[in-house]
Every structure is written in C-alpha cells, then in structure tokens.
Amino acid sequence: MYNPEKDFNRLVMDCLGKDGKSISALSKELEGKNVKLHRLILTGYLRALADLNYLREREIPPAKIYQPIRSLPDNIYESVEKSARKLSDDADELILYTLYKLLKRPIFDSELKQAGVNRPIGRKASEYEVGECRRVLRRAGNVVPTNVAVHPEAEYEAEYAEVLADIVLEAKESRYLVLETRQTRLTF
Numbered sequence: 001m002y003n004p005e006k007d008f009n010r011l012v013m014d015c016l017g018k019d020g021k022s023i024s025a026l027s028k029e030l031e032g033k034n035v036k037l038h039r040l041i042l043t044g045y046l047r048a049l050a051d052l053n054y055l056r057e058r059e060i061p062p063a064k065i066y067q068p069i070r071s072l073p074d075n076i077y078e079s080v081e082k083s084a085r086k087l088s089d090d091a092d093e094l095i096l097y098t099l100y101k102l103l104k105r106p107i108f109d110s111e112l113k114q115a116g117v118n119r120p121i122g123r124k125a126s127e128y129e130v131g132e133c134r135r136v137l138r139r140a141g142n143v144v145p146t147n148v149a150v151h152p153e154a155e156y157e158a159e160y161a162e163v164l165a166d167i168v169l170e171a172k173e174s175r176y177l178v179l180e181t182r183q184t185r186l187t188f
Contacts, residue, residue, distance in 0.1 A: 008035075009049070009072055010072060011030070011033070011035065012026070012030075012045070012046075012049070013054070013068055013071070013072055015029045015030060015033075016055070016066060016067065016068055017068075018067075018068065019067065020055075020056075020058070020065045020066050020067025020068065021065065021066065022063040022064065022065055022066075023039055023042055023043055023046065023063070023064065023066070024039075024063065026042065026046075026066070027039055027042055030042075046066045049066075050066065053069060053070070054068065054069060054070060054072060055067060055068055055069060056068075056069050073171065075114075076099075076102070077099070077111060077114040077115040078114075078115070079167045079170070079171070080095055080098050080099055080102075080115055080163060080167070081095055081115045081116040081117075082170075083098075083162075083163040083166035083167050083170070084098060084159075084163055085116070086166065087159060087162050087163060087166065088156075088159055092112075092117045092119065092121050093121060093152065093153070093154055093156070094156050094159050094160075094163065095112070095115045095116070095117055096112060096117065096121055096122050096150065096152045097152040097154070097155065097156045097159075097160060098156075098160055098163050098164075099111065099112075099115065100151065100152050101160055105129070105132070105133050105136065105149075106125035106129050106130065106133055106149035106150055106151050107122070107149060107150060108133070108145040108147055108148070108149045109145075109147045109148050109149075109150070110145045110147055111145070112150075121150065121152075121153075122150030122151055122152055122153055123150060123151050123153055124148055124149075124150055124151075125148075125149040125150060125151055129149065130148075130149045133149055
C-alpha cells in the first residue's frame with residue numbers, strides 16, 4: 001500500500017543520495033517529482049530527521065547540507081520478506097501467512113509484491129472480505145488497492161513465531177543477546 005504521508009521520508013532520503021543536498025537543491029528536486037513544500041516545512045522536516053539521527057547537518061556557508069547517516073527502517077512488508085527468506089525455502093507462502101496473521105485480514109496482491117512475492121499464491125478471498133479490507137485501508141488513509149486479496153493455504157505457526165522474533169531482534173538491534181549455541185556436555 002502506498003501511503004503518501006508515510007512514504008515521504010523514503011522519497012526525501014532517495015533525493016538526498018549518499019552525498020546529501022542543501023535545502024534549496026532538495027526543494028528543487030522534490031518539485032521536479034511534483035512534491036511542493038514550503039522551504040520552512042522542508043527545513044523542519046530535515047531537522048527532525050537529523051534529531052532522530054537519520055541525517056547529519058553540515059554547515060557550508062551560506063547553506064546547510066543534509067546528508068544521510070543511516071537508512072530508514074524497513075516497512076512491514078520488507079521486514080517480513082527479509083526474515084522469511086532467511087528462515088524458509090518456501091518463503092513466498094510464509095510471507096503470505098505472516099502478513100495474514102499480523103494484519104488479521106486477507107492480503108492484496110500489491111502487498112505481496114511489496115514483500116517480494118511475484119507469483120500467484122493463496123486462495124482468493126470473497127468479495128465481502130475484500131470490501132471490508134478496502135474499507136479498513138481507506139479509513140487508515142491508505143490508497144486502496146483494486147486487485148485480488150488472498151488467504152494462505154497452509155499454516156506455518158512455528159515459522160511465524162521465528163519470523164516475528166527475527167523482526168523484533170532486528171528492529172531493536174538486539175541480536176547479540178541471543179544464545180546461538182547449545183551446551184552439549186553436562187557441567188557440575
């Protein structure tokens with residue numbers, strides 16, 4: 001799902017590139033992509049990203065250059081895809097199952113594409129279910145997809161728990177806390 005409000009930060013980071021840009025140069029590039037913002041709003045937005053340690057602000061008189069320090073966190077679709085592909089050979093089905101369990105609704109084909117699934121999987125949802133999903137997405141302010149929604153055909157409860165654990169450990173940068181090996185001999 002494309003939500004203009006939530007994906008603006010990715011657009012800004014893409015426009016900045018790895019070398020960064022001044023507010024003026026960034027404003028011109030965004031206008032070239034049909035995103036028109038007042039410079040004061042753009043300045044506040046860049047300062048907020050700098051406060052969150054996503055950007056570094058360098059002063060090169062008379063301008064300030066904003067340069068990315070680190071990438072933005074993955075969206076839910078990207079996170080599920082990364083974790084599922086690490087954990088399973090049948091990752092496409094696991095991605096569908098995980099999104100279905102997390103979002104508690106049938107998953108649209110466009111959502112599966114965002115999660116890296118490009119082949120048809122799952123069983124088609126009823127028109128009533130699709131209508132309900134569209135209503136929920138519209139209420140949340142998302143662009144509502146017009147394509148098919150599907151249910152998973154198989155259950156992956158154990159793998160689902162592993163995917164969620166992997167996502168949380170990755171998001172909280174806590175993988176170093178996990179015991180990777182098991183004790184193989186008894187100690188007294």
